[in-house]
Amino acid sequence: MSYTLMIIGMSLITVAIKAAIFVLGERVVLPPLLKHALAFVPVTVLTAIIVPMILSPHGTGLELTWRNPQLIAASVAILICAVTHRQLLTIAVGLAVFFGWQFWVLGGF
Incomplete structure (x- = not known):
């Protein structure tokens, strides 16, 4: 059960990070x-x-x-x-x- 929760948690974090990058797009300025x-x-x-x-x-x-x-x-x-x-x-x-x-x-x- 704990492995399942860990995989779901990692998936949610990954999707959240990628979604934030796509939604914010060019408004996010990363240092060179x-x-x-x-x-x-x-x-x-x-x-x-x-x-x-x-x-x-x-x-x-x-x-x-x-x-x-x-x-x-x-x-x-x-x-x-x-x-x-x-x-x-x-x-x-x-x-x-x-x-x-x-x-x-x-x-x-």
């Missing part, structure tokens, strides 16, 4: 430093979601071994992205390495 800092929020949130899934895919601790297909695929994807700067290629190669590593190296799904 805050605008600059807010530009990094999407990257930060995405990183906070992805990195734990890569480093600890089973949620039991760090798995920094060759048997972690998420870590191998992410490493290859980072390298491909740094070299080519092509998003679709990065995604395709990352998925291919992940599934290939999991199937051929680790012996199946």
Whole structure:
């Protein structure tokens, strides 16, 4: 029950903040430093979601071994992205390495 109330509360706060921004629109003047800092929020949130899934895919601790297909695929994807700067290629190669590593190296799904 407490989790349900917590989720409802977080949802209401999120909706209230977003609604206030949309309703007030241009009347709210944010300082330039805050605008600059807010530009990094999407990257930060995405990183906070992805990195734990890569480093600890089973949620039991760090798995920094060759048997972690998420870590191998992410490493290859980072390298491909740094070299080519092509998003679709990065995604395709990352998925291919992940599934290939999991199937051929680790012996199946």
